[in-house]
Amino acid sequence: MRTTEGARYARWAAAVAVGLTLIVAAVYLRRTWHEERVRRDAPPPVPETVQQRSAEFSFSKVEQDRTLFTVRASSATEFKDQNRSLLEDVWITIYGREGNRYDNIHTRECNYEPATGHIICQGDVQIDLESSVEAKSAPGQRAIHVETKNISFDRQTGEVKSEAPVEFRFPYGEGQGVGATYSTSEARIRLEHDVELKLAQPSGSTIPAVFTGSSLEYRRNEHTMRLFGPVVARQGERELSAGNLTLELDAELRARRAVASGKPEMRSADPKGRSSVTADEFIAFFNPQGWVERIFAEGDVHGDRAGPAGQDTFAAQRVGIEMEPRANEPRLLTATGDVKASMRSSTPAPSAASSTLGAGAWRQIEAPAMRLEFVAGAKARERRVEGAETLGPGVIETKSAEEDTRIRAARFTAKFDSQGRLQRLLGHSGVQIDRKLTSGAPQTSTADELAVSLSAGGDWATLDESGKVRFRQADRTAQADRAHIVRATDMVTLEGSPVVTDNASRTTAAAMEINQRTGDVHATGGVRTSYFSAQGNGATNFGPEPAHITSQVLTGNSTTGHAVYSGGARLWQGDAVIEADTIELWRGEQRMEARGNVVALVPQAPDARHQASRPTIWHVQAPHLQYFSAEGRAQLDGGVTAESDQGNLLSRTLDLYLSPSPQGEKGSRQLTRAVALGGVVVEQGGRRGTAQRGDYTAAEGKFVLSGGQPTLTDASHDTTTGRELTFFVSSDTILVSSETGLRTLTKHRIEK
Numbered sequence: 001m002r003t004t005e006g007a008r009y010a011r012w013a014a015a016v017a018v019g020l021t022l023i024v025a026a027v028y029l030r031r032t033w034h035e036e037r038v039r040r041d042a043p044p045p046v047p048e049t050v051q052q053r054s055a056e057f058s059f060s061k062v063e064q065d066r067t068l069f070t071v072r073a074s075s076a077t078e079f080k081d082q083n084r085s086l087l088e089d090v091w092i093t094i095y096g097r098e099g100n101r102y103d104n105i106h107t108r109e110c111n112y113e114p115a116t117g118h119i120i121c122q123g124d125v126q127i128d129l130e131s132s133v134e135a136k137s138a139p140g141q142r143a144i145h146v147e148t149k150n151i152s153f154d155r156q157t158g159e160v161k162s163e164a165p166v167e168f169r170f171p172y173g174e175g176q177g178v179g180a181t182y183s184t185s186e187a188r189i190r191l192e193h194d195v196e197l198k199l200a201q202p203s204g205s206t207i208p209a210v211f212t213g214s215s216l217e218y219r220r221n222e223h224t225m226r227l228f229g230p231v232v233a234r235q236g237e238r239e240l241s242a243g244n245l246t247l248e249l250d251a252e253l254r255a256r257r258a259v260a261s262g263k264p265e266m267r268s269a270d271p272k273g274r275s276s277v278t279a280d281e282f283i284a285f286f287n288p289q290g291w292v293e294r295i296f297a298e299g300d301v302h303g304d305r306a307g308p309a310g311q312d313t314f315a316a317q318r319v320g321i322e323m324e325p326r327a328n329e330p331r332l333l334t335a336t337g338d339v340k341a342s343m344r345s346s347t348p349a350p351s352a353a354s355s356t357l358g359a360g361a362w363r364q365i366e367a368p369a370m371r372l373e374f375v376a377g378a379k380a381r382e383r384r385v386e387g388a389e390t391l392g393p394g395v396i397e398t399k400s401a402e403e404d405t406r407i408r409a410a411r412f413t414a415k416f417d418s419q420g421r422l423q424r425l426l427g428h429s430g431v432q433i434d435r436k437l438t439s440g441a442p443q444t445s446t447a448d449e450l451a452v453s454l455s456a457g458g459d460w461a462t463l464d465e466s467g468k469v470r471f472r473q474a475d476r477t478a479q480a481d482r483a484h485i486v487r488a489t490d491m492v493t494l495e496g497s498p499v500v501t502d503n504a505s506r507t508t509a510a511a512m513e514i515n516q517r518t519g520d521v522h523a524t525g526g527v528r529t530s531y532f533s534a535q536g537n538g539a540t541n542f543g544p545e546p547a548h549i550t551s552q553v554l555t556g557n558s559t560t561g562h563a564v565y566s567g568g569a570r571l572w573q574g575d576a577v578i579e580a581d582t583i584e585l586w587r588g589e590q591r592m593e594a595r596g597n598v599v600a601l602v603p604q605a606p607d608a609r610h611q612a613s614r615p616t617i618w619h620v621q622a623p624h625l626q627y628f629s630a631e632g633r634a635q636l637d638g639g640v641t642a643e644s645d646q647g648n649l650l651s652r653t654l655d656l657y658l659s660p661s662p663q664g665e666k667g668s669r670q671l672t673r674a675v676a677l678g679g680v681v682v683e684q685g686g687r688r689g690t691a692q693r694g695d696y697t698a699a700e701g702k703f704v705l706s707g708g709q710p711t712l713t714d715a716s717h718d719t720t721t722g723r724e725l726t727f728f729v730s731s732d733t734i735l736v737s738s739e740t741g742l743r744t745l746t747k748h749r750i751e752k
Contacts (some may be wrong), residue, residue, distance in 0.1 A: 004210065006065050009432060011532055017372045019676070022665075025409040029680075030645075032387070033601065036344045039633040041446070047395040048659065050707075051173075051273075054075065054076050054078075055074075055075055056073070056074065056075065056076075057071075057072065057074075057075065057076030057085070057087055057385075058070065058071065058072045058073070059071055059557070061155060061158070061285060062140065062559050063097070066095075066097065066099060066180040067094060067095050067099075067224075068094070068095060068096070068097065068158060068184070068185070069092060069093060069094045069184060069368050070092070070093050070095075070160060070355070071087075071090070071091075071092050071112075071119065071153075071155070072090070072091045072092075073087035073089060073090045073091070073110070073747060074088055074089035074204040075089070075455075076088075076089045076112070077704065079556075083114065083115050084112060084113050084114075085110050085111070085112045085114065085117070086109065086110075086112075087109070087110045087111070087112060088108065088109050088249045089108065090105075090106070090107050090108070090110045090119075090121065090551030090643075091104060091105070091106050092104070092106075092119075092153060092160075093105075093363035094158065094184040094187075095132070095499075096184070096187060096728045097185065099132065099482055100131055100132050100133070100221075101130075101131060101132060101184075101187055101220070102130050102131065102132040102135035103127070103128060103129045103130060103136075103184065103220075104124070104126075104127070104128045104130075104189070105125065105126070105127050105151070105153070105160065105289060106126045106127075106128075106567065107124065107125040107126070108123050108124070108277050109123060110122075110124060110153075110651070111122065112429070116653040117155030117156045117642075118153070118154055118685065119152065119154075119155065120151075121150065121151050121152070121153070122149075122150055122151070122154045122411040122623050123149060123269065123433040123664020124148075124149055124434055125149060125150075125151045125162070126145065126146070126147055127141075127145070127146035127147075127148070127160070127182065127189075128143045128144070128145055129143060129144040129146070129187070129218075129220050130142065130143035130144075130469040131220075131225055131455050131746070136382065137474075140360070141607075142171065142251070142252060142253055142377045143170070144168060144169070144170040144196040144218070144220070144253065145168060145169050145170070146166060146167070146168045146180070146182075146189065147166070147167045147168070148162045148164050148165065148166040148180055148602065149162065149164035150163070150164050151180075152477065154622070155282065157183075158183065158184035158185045159181065159182065159183050159185075160180075160182035160183075160184065161181050161182075162176075162179060162180045162193075163179045164179070165176075165177070165178050166178065166179070166180045166191055167599070168191075168273060168573065168670035168751070169726075170253045170288065171200075171252065171253050171254070172199065172252075172253060173197060173198060173199045173255070174197075174198050174294065175191075175195065175196055175197035175198060175209040175211075175216070176195070177192065177193060177194055177195040177196070177215070177216060178191070178192065178194045179627070180192065180194040182221070182595070185293040186219070186221075187220035187221045188217060188218065188219045188220070188567075189217070189220075189611045190215065190216065190217045190218075191215055191216040191217075192215055192316045192412070193214065193505075195212075195213045195214065195215055195227060195246075196210065196211070196212050197210070197211040197212075197216065197225070197227065197329045198210050198211075198254055199211075199634060200290060200720060201290055204603065205284065205527045206526060207235055207236040209233065209234070209235040210233070210234050210235070211227055211231065211232070211233045211245065211247075212231070212233075213227035213228055213229060213230070213231040213232075213245070214228050214229060214230065214231050215227075215228045216228070217415060219667045220599050222248075222253070223247070223248060223249040223250065223253070223256075223730060224247065224248050224249070225245055225247040225249065226243055226244065226245070226246045226247070226248075227244065227245040227247070228261055229242060229243040229244055229261065230242075230243070231243070231244060231245045231258075231260070233245065233319055233690075234333045234340070235328075236556075237266045237268050237269050237270060237411065238266065238267070238268045239259060239266070239268070240264060240265070240266050240267075240282070241264070241265050241267075242261060242262050242264035242265070242282070243261060243263055244260070244261050244262045244613075245258060245261075245263015246258065246259045246261075246537035247516075248252075250370070251286065252288070253399065253631070254286070254288055254290070254398075255286040255290070256285070256286055256521075256748060257283065257284065257285050257286065257595050258280060258282075258286070259282070259283050259284075260281065260285070261280070262276065262282045262283075262465065262579050263280075263283045264278065264279060264280045264281065265277065265280065266278075266575055270592075271377075272307050272308075272309075273305055273306050273308065273309075274305070274306055274307070274666055275304065275305035275306075276303065276304055276305075277297060277301065277302070277303040278300075278301070278302050279297035279298060279299055279300060279301040280298055280299030280301075281297070281298040281299060282295065282296070282297055282298075283295070283298065285295075287325070289326070289673070291323065291325065291326050291327065292328050292330050293322070293323055293325045294322055294323065294470070295320070295321040295322065295323065296318070296319065296320050296321075297318065297319040297320075298318055299317065299318070299493040300317065301314075301317065301318065301335070301339075301463065302314065303318050307546065308479070310343060310346075311343075311344045311707075312341070313340075313341070313342045313343075314335075314340070314341045315339070315340045315520040316335040316338065316339045316340070316370075317336060317337025317338060317339070317509050318335070318336045318337050318697055319333065319334070319335045319336045319383070320333070320335075321333045321334075321528035323591040323641070324383075325375075327561065329374070329376075329383045330383055331374055331375045332371065332373055332374070332392075333372040333374070333604075334370070334371045334372075334598045335369065335371075335372075336369040336370075336391075336463070337368070337369075338366075339365075339366065339367050339368065339370045340365070340366050340389075340425030341365050341366060341370070341489075342362065342363065342365075342616075343362070343363045343364075344363075346363045346534040352364045359446060361400045362397075362398070362399045362400075362715050363396070363397065363399075363459075364395060364396070364397045364398075364492055365390070365395065365396045365412070366393035366395045366396075366397075367390035367391070367393065367395070368390075368392040368393070368410070369390065369392055370388065370389070370390050370391065371388065371389050371391060372387070372388045373385070373386050373388070374386065375671050384418070384419070384420035385416045385420055385630075386415070386416055387410060387413065387414060387415055387416065388412075388413070388414040388416075389414065390409075390411055390412045390413075390487075391410065391411075391412040392402075392411065393409065393410050393411070393430075393607055394408070394409060394411065394412045394517035395407070395408050395420065396408075396412065396425070396490070398459065398460070400459070401438070402437065402438055403435055403437045403438065404435070404436040405433065405434070405435050405460070406433070406434040406438075407427060407431070407432070407433050407434075407450070407452075408430070408431065408432045408433075409427030409428055409429065409431045409432075409450060410428055410429035410430045410435065411428045411429065411432060412425060412427050412428070413428070413745055414426070421456070422454050423453070423454055424451065424452065424453050424454065425450075425451070425452035425454065425460070426450065426451050427449065427450030427451075427452070428450075428660065429449075429520070430446075430448075430451060431446060431447045431448065431449065432444065432445070432446045432449040433445045433446075433450070433463065433682070438620070439518075440473070440516070441473050441474035442473070442503070443471070443472070443473040443474045443516070444471070444703075445465060445469065445471040445472070445483065446468070446469070446470045446598070447465035447466060447467055447468060447469045447483070448466060448467025449465070450463065450464070450466075450467055451463075451464040451465075452464075454709075455586070458707050459487070460487055460689075461488065461694065462484065462485060462486050462487065463483070463484070463485040463487075464482070464483070464484050464485075465482065465484075465485075465522040466481065466482045466483075468481075469481065469482060469483045470496070471483065471492070473516075473652040474504040475502050476501070476516070476558070477500070477501045477502075478498065478500045478501070478512075479498065479499045480496050481493060481496020481510075482494070482495045482496050482500035483495075484566070485498070485510070489515065489517070489530050490512070490515055490517035490518075491515050491516075492513065492515060492516060492617070493511065493512070493513050493514075494512040494513075494514070495510075495511045495512075498509075498510075498511065498512045498523075498588040500512060500514070500521075502558070503532075503657070503732055504531060504532055505529055505530060505531045505532065506522065506529065506530045506532070507521075507523060507525070507528065507529040507554065508527070508528050509523035509524060509525055509526060509528070509530075509554065510524060510525025511524050511525055512523065512524075513557075516659040518559070519557045519558040519559030520555075520556070521554065521556045521557065521558055521563075522551065522553075522554065522555050522556070522685060523553070523554040523555075524553050524554075525552065526550075526552070526554060527549075527553065527554040527565065528548065528549070528550045529548070529549045529563070529565070530546050530547070530548050531546055531548075531549075532546050534608065535544045537706070538561065538562075538587045538588070538590045538629060538630060539585040539586055539587055539589075539590055539591055539592040539629055540571065540573055540585070540592055540627065541575055541590070541629040541666030541669065542573040542576035542577075542658070542668060542669050543573050543574035543576070543669055544574075544668075545573055545620050545668070546573070547566050547571060547572070547573035548571065548572055548573070549569065549571045549583060550565075550568075550569070550570050551565035551566055551567050551568060551569040551570070552566065552567030552568055553565070553566045554566075556570045556585075558691075560588060560632055561585070561586065561587025561588055561590065562584075562585065562586055562587070562588075563584070563585045563587075564582060564583075564584045564585075565582065565583045565584070565585075566581065566582040566583075567581070568581070568598065569581065569582055569583040569594070570583075571583055571592075573668070574603070574668030574669075575601070575603040575615070575617065575668055575670075576600075576601060576602055576603060576668065576669070577599075577601035577662060578592075578595035578598070578599070578600045578601075579594075579597075579598070579599040579600075579680065580595055580596055580597060580598040580625070581596025581597055582595045582596055587715070590628065590629040591626065591627065591628055591629065591632045592625075592627040592629070593624075593625065593626050593627075594624070594626075594627075595623070595624055595625075596623065596625070597621075598620075598621065598622045598623060598624060598625045599621050599638070600619075600620040600621075600622075600625060600634065600638065600656075601617055601618070601619055601620075601622070602617070602618045602620060602634070602669060602671045603615055603616070603617055603618075603670045603671065604616040604617070604618055604644065604646070604670055604671040604698045605659070605671060605672050605698045605699060606698075616644050616645055616646055616698075617644060618642055618643070618644040618646075618656075618671055618674075619642065619643045619644065619652065620636060620640065620641070620642040620643075620656070621640070621641045621642075622636035622637065622638055622639065622640040622641070622654070623637070623638035623639065624636065624637050624638045626752050631657075632657060632658040632659055632669060632712060633656065633657050633658070634655070634658070635653065635656075636651040636653065636654075636655075636656070637652065637654075638653075638683070639651070640653060640654040640676065641653060642654060642674070642676075644748065645686065645730050646696075646698075646701065647682060647683055647684030647685075647703070647729060648680050648682070648683040648684070649674070649680070649681070649683075649696070650676075650679070650680070650681040650693060651676035651677060651678055651679060651680045651681070651694065652677060652678025652679055653675060653677045653678060654669055654675070654676045654677075655674065655675040655676075657669060657671070657673040657674070657675075658671075658672065659672045659673050665708055670698075672697075672699065673695070673696065673697055673698065674694075674695070674696040674698075675693070675694070675695055675696075676693065676694040676695075676696075677692065677693055677694075678692065680693060680705065680707075681705055682694055682703050684703070684727070685715070686715025686716075687712060687713065687714050687715070687727065688711070688712070688713045689703065689705045689710065689711065689712040689725060689727070690705070690708075690710070690711050691705035691707050691708055691709075691710040691711070692706070692707030692708035693705070693707040693723070694706075700709060700728070701728055701730050702727065702729065703726070703727055703729070704724060704725070704726045705724065706723070706724045706725075707725075709721060710722060710723070710724060711724040712725050713733060714729060720734060720736055721736075722736035722737055722738045723737050723738050724736075724737040725737075
């Protein structure tokens with residue numbers, strides 16, 4: 001072989017050797033890398049304490065061919081000599097004894113003890129409570145989600161426990177507590193301590209409803225949450241406290257009904273005062289949209305409100321409140337069972353005569369049932385009472401320093417003003433009002449209907465009664481078709497054939513006004529008063545018969561007995577009659593006065609010697625008359641004219657003297673004597689006598705003329721004069737008394 005060929009061969013052999021070396025190295029490196037990768041991806045070596053490791057783990061509890069629950073884990077590690085397995089990515093699904101549950105518990109890591117069946121999980125735990133139907137149709141949308149830590153699960157009892165803080169939420173609320181117990185067999189979860197529940201509010205509401213309690217129990221099958229006391233619920237300025245509260249949910253997990261028991265109490269506060277309501281039980285019904293539809297307070301309901309204006313109290317056996325849609329504010333309240341509402345004022349009255357209630361004044365209404373209507377107030381979220389009514393017979397009482405008033409009716413209705421103050425009260429059927437004043441006798445009135453208007457202070461200002469109005473005070477009674485009473489003035493106005501009666505008189509008119517405080521009386525239109533006896537008015541006493549007076553107007557005072565009848569006044573008693581423009585009586589002074597166009601008819605006592613076939617009546621006219629009952633004397637002045645079958649008499653004044661008839665007190669008072677003064681003219685038959693004074697004596701039937709130059713002229717114009725002239729009506733006897741004695745002077749007229 002040549003040298004060049006040998007060199008080329010040597011280079012080629014070296015190249016082949018290098019190539020082979022590189023190939024061997026590459027193969028070696030690839031094998032080394034593969035072994036490393038296999039070693040890296042291979043499971044870790046089993047520790048000496050581990051007996052077995054599996055990629056999946058699952059077991060179930062089955063009763064009567066029904067799976068109660070299943071425990072699943074992505075991996076399980078069984079430890080030697082520890083009787084436990086470590087489960088990772090754990091799911092516990094509960095189906096329930098009826099197979100209607102699909103509750104899930106999920107956590108990262110748990111220890112499982114096969115001997116006892118206990119599973120203890122550390123770290124965060126999520127629990128979803130859901131029905132099997134909801135899980136298929138709308139998974140998660142109607143579930144209750146619970147989050148806690150460090151739970152234990154007993155495979156035998158199916159009970160889950162945790163002592164860690166718990167948070168839960170559902171579509172229409174959320175809450176929290178400390179410690180939880182979940183009974184999978186009963187689908188019941190209980191929060192053990194420091195529970196707070198917050199309900200979602202309807203759209204537009206910004207004030208949440210928050211409930212707190214010592215513990216909470218949720219029963220999924222019954223859709224109920226029960227808070228154990230002391231329970232406190234707050235929403236804005238409202239607060240409810242109770243021993244227990246049960247919240248019922250609908251199928252959508254929305255609040256449907258809430259029941260508070262164990263001496264529940266509702267409290268609220270606003271600038272006008274603080275209020276509270278207690279009952280044996282409170283029940284609230286919710287609309288699916290979240291607002292309260294109705295509230296009921298059951299059993300021994302009591303309410304009170306205290307503020308600057310005073311204190312109000314309320315009692316009933318049952319109260320129902322219908323709420324305004326979407327507002328959570330009252331619209332209609334109905335109370336039943338011995339309803340009582342009272343109001344006590346703490347605002348001093350400006351004066352004793354004020355129509356407002358004084359300090360300590362009190363009002364109360366009682367009825368078997370009552371209803372109140374509410375409307376929106378002037379401010380947002382403010383409600384006020386617009387109307388109220390009793391659903392049956394009611395009694396209203398008011399007490400103050402000036403009076404006590406008690407009103408009864410078959411039914412009451414009331415209206416309130418824009419400030420929520422009682423403005424008008426109506427009583428229907430069988431109305432009765434009893435008033436007891438600080439001074440004066442008690443008063444009682446009845447009517448078919450009643451209308452009461454109230455003052456700004458809350459007390460009644462006017463009373464309007466209608467239909468068969470009847471009034472009684474001591475011995476005084478009144479009746480009319482209508483009555484109007486003003487409290488500030490104690491003025492009573494009667495209309496529609498009013499009749500006022502006491503033990504001495506009876507008065508009728510078209511309308512009457514009576515001041516109960518002063519006793520003043522004013523009557524108009526066809527006034528008629530009857531005094532039952534001579535003692536009834538003490539001012540006429542013309543006989544034992546009743547005295548009757550008519551006029552167009554009466555003004556007087558029932559206390560003093562002073563009365564003025566005007567406008568065609570007419571008085572008659574027995575045979576005595578007096579007519580005038582005005583007749584005025586003074587009972588205390590036993591005096592009567594007639595003024596203006598006075599006409600008096602006065603019966604005369606008969607002449608004992610000559611009994612007339614019919615009684616003599618004197619017809620007397622004058623501008624003015626006074627009668628003094630105690631004296632039995634009537635005095636007329638201003639130009640008097642008197643006429644009778646005994647003769648006629650004219651004078652400036654005339655005094656008539658009356659005395660009982662011979663029959664005694666059973667007869668009427670009669671004229672026994674008359675005294676005329678000033679320009680006296682007496683005409684009898686064809687005779688005419690003049691003098692300054694004329695005396696008439698009924699028993700003797702004689703006139704005595706005296707004073708001035710008494711003169712008597714007969715029908716033949718013969719005249720007789722003397723110091724005193726006496727002539728007898730029943731005979732032609734004339735006695736003339738002169739300075740020289742008793743004589744007769746006759747002047748004869750000589751014809752020319």
